[in-house]
Amino acid sequence: VDTGEREKLIELMEPLHPADIADLLEQINAFDRMRLIKLYGKEFDGDILSELDESIREEVIRTLHPEVLADAVRELESDDVVDLLEDLDEAQQEAILEVLEDSDRVAVEQSLTYPEYSAGRLMQREVVMAPEHWNVGEAIDYLRSTDDLPEQFYHIVLVDPKLRPIGNVGLGRLMASRREVLLRSLISETFHVFPVTRPEGEVAYAFNQYHLISAPVVDESERLVGVITIDDAMSVLDEEHEEDILRLAGVGEESRLSDGTVETVRQRLPWLAVNLATAVLASLVIAQFEDVLATVVALAVLMPIVASMGGNAGTQALTVAVRSLATKDLTSSNVWRIILRELSVGLVNGICFAVVMGVLALLWFGSPVLGGVIAVAMIINLVVAGLAGIGVPVVLERFGVDPALASGTFVTTVTDVVGFFAFLGLASAVLL
Amino acid sequence: VDTGEREKLIELMEPLHPADIADLLEQINAFDRMRLIKLYGKEFDGDILSELDESIREEVIRTLHPEVLADAVRELESDDVVDLLEDLDEAQQEAILEVLEDSDRVAVEQSLTYPEYSAGRLMQREVVMAPEHWNVGEAIDYLRSTDDLPEQFYHIVLVDPKLRPIGNVGLGRLMASRREVLLRSLISETFHVFPVTRPEGEVAYAFNQYHLISAPVVDESERLVGVITIDDAMSVLDEEHEEDILRLAGVGEESRLSDGTVETVRQRLPWLAVNLATAVLASLVIAQFEDVLATVVALAVLMPIVASMGGNAGTQALTVAVRSLATKDLTSSNVWRIILRELSVGLVNGICFAVVMGVLALLWFGSPVLGGVIAVAMIINLVVAGLAGIGVPVVLERFGVDPALASGTFVTTVTDVVGFFAFLGLASAVLL
Numbered sequence: 014v015d016t017g018e019r020e021k022l023i024e025l026m027e028p029l030h031p032a033d034i035a036d037l038l039e040q041i042n043a044f045d046r047m048r049l050i051k052l053y054g055k056e057f058d059g060d061i062l063s064e065l066d067e068s069i070r071e072e073v074i075r076t077l078h079p080e081v082l083a084d085a086v087r088e089l090e091s092d093d094v095v096d097l098l099e100d101l102d103e104a105q106q107e108a109i110l111e112v113l114e115d116s117d118r119v120a121v122e123q124s125l126t127y128p129e130y131s132a133g134r135l136m137q138r139e140v141v142m143a144p145e146h147w148n149v150g151e152a153i154d155y156l157r158s159t160d161d162l163p164e165q166f167y168h169i170v171l172v173d174p175k176l177r178p179i180g181n182v183g184l185g186r187l188m189a190s191r192r193e194v195l196l197r198s199l200i201s202e203t204f205h206v207f208p209v210t211r212p213e214g215e216v217a218y219a220f221n222q223y224h225l226i227s228a229p230v231v232d233e234s235e236r237l238v239g240v241i242t243i244d245d246a247m248s249v250l251d252e253e254h255e256e257d258i259l260r261l262a263g264v265g266e267e268s269r270l271s272d273g274t275v276e277t278v279r280q281r282l283p284w285l286a287v288n289l290a291t292a293v294l295a296s297l298v299i300a301q302f303e304d305v306l307a308t309v310v311a312l313a314v315l316m317p318i319v320a321s322m323g324g325n326a327g328t329q330a331l332t333v334a335v336r337s338l339a340t341k342d343l344t345s346s347n348v349w350r351i352i353l354r355e356l357s358v359g360l361v362n363g364i365c366f367a368v369v370m371g372v373l374a375l376l377w378f379g380s381p382v383l384g385g386v387i388a389v390a391m392i393i394n395l396v397v398a399g400l401a402g403i404g405v406p407v408v409l410e411r412f413g414v415d416p417a418l419a420s421g422t423f424v425t426t427v428t429d430v431v432g433f434f435a436f437l438g439l440a441s442a443v444l445l
Numbered sequence: 446v447d448t449g450e451r452e453k454l455i456e457l458m459e460p461l462h463p464a465d466i467a468d469l470l471e472q473i474n475a476f477d478r479m480r481l482i483k484l485y486g487k488e489f490d491g492d493i494l495s496e497l498d499e500s501i502r503e504e505v506i507r508t509l510h511p512e513v514l515a516d517a518v519r520e521l522e523s524d525d526v527v528d529l530l531e532d533l534d535e536a537q538q539e540a541i542l543e544v545l546e547d548s549d550r551v552a553v554e555q556s557l558t559y560p561e562y563s564a565g566r567l568m569q570r571e572v573v574m575a576p577e578h579w580n581v582g583e584a585i586d587y588l589r590s591t592d593d594l595p596e597q598f599y600h601i602v603l604v605d606p607k608l609r610p611i612g613n614v615g616l617g618r619l620m621a622s623r624r625e626v627l628l629r630s631l632i633s634e635t636f637h638v639f640p641v642t643r644p645e646g647e648v649a650y651a652f653n654q655y656h657l658i659s660a661p662v663v664d665e666s667e668r669l670v671g672v673i674t675i676d677d678a679m680s681v682l683d684e685e686h687e688e689d690i691l692r693l694a695g696v697g698e699e700s701r702l703s704d705g706t707v708e709t710v711r712q713r714l715p716w717l718a719v720n721l722a723t724a725v726l727a728s729l730v731i732a733q734f735e736d737v738l739a740t741v742v743a744l745a746v747l748m749p750i751v752a753s754m755g756g757n758a759g760t761q762a763l764t765v766a767v768r769s770l771a772t773k774d775l776t777s778s779n780v781w782r783i784i785l786r787e788l789s790v791g792l793v794n795g796i797c798f799a800v801v802m803g804v805l806a807l808l809w810f811g812s813p814v815l816g817g818v819i820a821v822a823m824i825i826n827l828v829v830a831g832l833a834g835i836g837v838p839v840v841l842e843r844f845g846v847d848p849a850l851a852s853g854t855f856v857t858t859v860t861d862v863v864g865f866f867a868f869l870g871l872a873s874a875v876l877l
Binding site for chain 1: 462465468471573584585588589591594597599619620622635652653658675676679680682683689690691694695700704706710714716718721723724725727732735738739742745749750752757758760763764765768774775776778779782789793794798801802861
């Protein structure tokens, strides 16, 4: 890029997949990115845009020559155009809509009326459908005579006269059958229809659970309006996982590697503020025991151990619970069994580490009383940690709050407060 | 089930997908499970077995009548049989292998020779292939005359005379073309071939990155031996995510909701033991400052705040880094930019919370010196947290260790030690 040799750049980029070019653009800095795009010029492919991170996409769209942008967008399928548009500001949206052909524009505008993160936004408009009374020969002749088939499709959707989908015919079975066989006799066993308003997370869950490859989407009157394919569902599943991990760590779920310092601070600061509040709460508990701390300094040395073990055990139970809720494995039918399990796990682990820490404290400070106090506090805190780890996410879920989002803070607050209170409270009862 | 009405049970279960039946079996207790399976009898479907969690699968296989089991296994595709077998003990493996037809058994045994979690284990043996010189008509005639086509397939793999795959032809394009068109002219642009030994995580990554639907697998001599389809890649992606989340939380990655207390303790105890060791390390740091703690008890009240904020900030940076390494977004070309970003984010957040805590400590304990000490310690610890959060996983990755597995403990150890040392060290320098 530095030497400005356009031919060479195009030759180098030629074998790369659009997804890899997008990754490349994300990894270089903004100045190089601009120069590379200018140099790459007309070769710029619409698929590169779809693969880019949202944070960079806007910048790239501004850099692109309007004509190149128009060409790039016209190549895309309707679902990718929608995906592109939903994050742009209005002026940019209109600029892109204008370059689309009339029919495409109407389709995209229609899709944008569906709620964000719904099946309607995820689906592509390009559907291959056939009336239910056709046979294999009619379907093949229709496909051969149609010019603008979607780039990839795996099923033909059978529809009734009101355009309601009644079944999927896999292309494999279609091809393996004689021309006179009725399509109706070939429909797949597994068939799921999604309403346009269905949240995309649930769509992805169903694709994964039932091994779907493509599924029709219908509007309120049950008419076929689009189709969702497994690669889109896979992307959604990937994003949802990403969100869960980032939320559990208290990082804004929109966080990207390409974000700058300001954006990153803006995402993380609120979570640290919440953590500060809970840490201060724990300190207030400690402050209640200044007397005993002033008398026995060893307590100050040992107290973080009890809190830390509780926090860790709580996070373990919590993570398993949050994941099980997300995959719908934890339900009202087994929640009591799991609570009981966490209780016994907390008790067993508590007793193990009570023994270890009790002996350690005895050897370190030569005080059997101190050993006894830390042992009992350890058991109490690990049992509470197990209960909080399962209880907090389950309760949050029941109140309609995403447990991945808030559970972590709640649970560590509980284990900090209980840890310090149990340890210092017992100590002041015994030692003062 | 309680009333033992077999007809009614079968009627109730009939509309359920095997994946849902598997979920149901996982959620009830072992006794009910046994009764349900006995009652369900012959209706038991092979697909239910594939969908079951490993921990329960063995138990179910033992419960099933050998004849029912044989029927169930014979229905499955080769990749599902392999998946089933790899977790069983040898006696059970042999019992299942025996009921397979000869050709299937050889294929399955061959697959089991590939390393665990490799493309060879993931692929199915059933491949639809065609010589490169065929035209559309020949392919369709071949498909129509073949009896045992795979249940689902999306591409025909073109092979040269040595059975080396040279391209994929999508069924959609095949169907849309006239009989005399050469298959060679229809091959898809995106084409990936995986060697049998490629780790399944990388296969799943490629499917997600390049939107693959199916991809051929070749042996050492580059001969076509199988095909991997996107639904299997999606399951792998799902499992890898699950593992990452569980590892980050310090829970054994094999952890399942259906595990009992003993199993769960066995998984979590080692991580808690590691945490205990690091917590004791932090306590040793605190013990160095017993003098100043005995003089100013307020230090004991405030010190967990500095450590807790550092731990949280470190976890934030760490989670982003671990995710970016997993998705290959963090590479040697941008690592220095990200380190610089974490440094500045740590500095900005550090200054913000230094001001807040400085003022708070001043108001609480009426000591400007204490306020200054906690402010400086906060800045130091948040900067170190950012650096450790990105540095530890990057270094671990370079040494070939999974960063999700060990980073968390390292990072919180660093932030605890640095947090206590900076705060108490500064305090004893200023106050004593």
